[in-house]
Amino acid sequence: MKQIHRQQLAERLLALAESGALQQSDARARIADVIDSVEHADAAADLRRVTILLSDLRGFTALAEQHSALAMVEALNRYLARMTEIILRWGGAIDKFMGDAIMVLFGAPEALEDDIVSAIACAIEMQIAMDEINADNRQHGMAPWFMGIGINTGEVVAGQLGSRLHSEYTVIGDQVNLASRIEAHSLRGQILLSEATWRQAQGFIETGDVNEVSVKGKRETVRMYELQATHRPHRLVAPKREIRNSPRVEVDMPLVFRRLKGKAVGTRKLDGRITDLSYGGMFVRSAVALQAFDDICFALSLSLMGRELTEIYAKVLRVVPLPDGQFGYPVEFTAIEAKAQQSIKEFVDGIVELGRP
Incomplete structure (x- = not known):
């Protein structure tokens, strides 16, 4: 008009x-x-309710280091083109591309009658389309890509942002920040819903695990629901990409551990370093030659957690020879007290939060 x-x-x-x-x-x-x-x-801004979808490729920076800049740009453009096709078909408005991340609005600038239905169906189709993306990546000699998605519904300020020289339509507000934090906690191939979105969609969706985390700017913990399927406008099922227990964060921590022999704990103390950590396990670098399925125990004392953990038992899943002559060991916790488990979860969640403004 x-x-x-x-x-x-x-x-x-x-x-x-x-x-x-x-x-x-x-x-x-x-x-x-x-x-x-x-x-x-x-440019006059207005308040409106929207559903915000944020997606991001997991580990994209590390993958990009393995290929030329030109090859990565071409692959990224193929990915963005396919995602854009799906987003526009479901009535979403692309707010911006941020490298390999995409921010999408449902309900702005044009109102949508079923913004939550459209956003949820769009997210599942985006995850399904990753099979096609990865088939194309394999033809170009690239490893599979995995995408995490966060969805939140709430009231935002919408309008033109900028100056007479340059401006763009966007949305700002606490609900946008919350969507960003939810996306940060999504795992490889996972779609997480905020509690606000879940409450309005629970009658037509199927959800799995609920993760409760503390996020910056929120006094109370935030509940995040894993989306598994939707029944509107028709049934769509989110694909399971891999076994995903929790976010993994990069760390650099000393580790002193002992090997188990049968049910007895060895007396010799062995040295290593923890290079990433999750709720249920970690990756260890060490000059010590272990075997797959060896059992170890250690007392993980981290000043950043503000407390000393009790003794933890874990199993080596496999052995990864490293270029520097050391060994890498993906390790899964097998026996851990609830208090120690909660401390590790809070620590991991805290590092995830540091990655968001």
């Missing part, structure tokens, strides 16, 4: 110029004023 109004005013001013009632130079100036004033009016 504003676009039509702008065009009509411009045409009227040009007609006046052609009739001689207005100098052409004056007409051009007046047209510029009309356009500027209408665009300024368009």
Whole structure:
């Protein structure tokens, strides 16, 4: 409507110029004023309820180091083109691309009757499309990509942001920040819903695990629901990409451990370093030669946690020879007290939060 109004005013001013009632130079100036004033009016922000979808590729930076910049740009463009096709088909508006991340709005700038239905179905189709993306990646000699998605519904401020030289339509507010934090906690191939989205969608969706975390700016913990399937507008099932127990965060911590022999704990103390940590396990680098399925125990004392953990038992899942002559060991916790488990979870969640503004 504003676009039509702008065009009509411009045409009227040009007609006046052609009739001689207005100098052409004056007409051009007046047209510029009309356009500027209408665009300024368009910039007025308003409050509206939207559903925000944020997606991001997991470990993309590390993958990018294995290929040329040109090859990665071409692959990323193929990925973004496919995701854009799905997003637009479900009525989403792409707010911005942020490298390999995508921010999508459902309900802005144009209102949608079923913004939550559309956002949820869109997210599942995006995850399904990763099979196609990865088939293409394999043809180009690339490892599989995995995407995490976070969805939140709430009231935001929507409008033009910027200046007369450059501006763009976007949304801002606490609900946008919350969507970003939910996305940060999503695992490889996972879709997480905020409690607000879940409450309004629980009648037509299927969900799995519920993760409860403390996030910056929130006094109470935030509940996040794993989306498994939707029944609206038709049944769609989110694919399971891999066994996903929790987020993994990069760390660099010393580790002193002992090997178990049968049920007895060895007396010799062995050294290593923890290079990543999750709720249920870790990756250890060590010069010590262990075997797959060896059992170890250790007392994980981390000052950053503010407490000393009790003794933890774990199993080596496999052995990874490293270029520097050391060994890498993915390790799974097998016996851990609830208090220690909660401390590790809080520590991991805290590092995830540090990755968000």
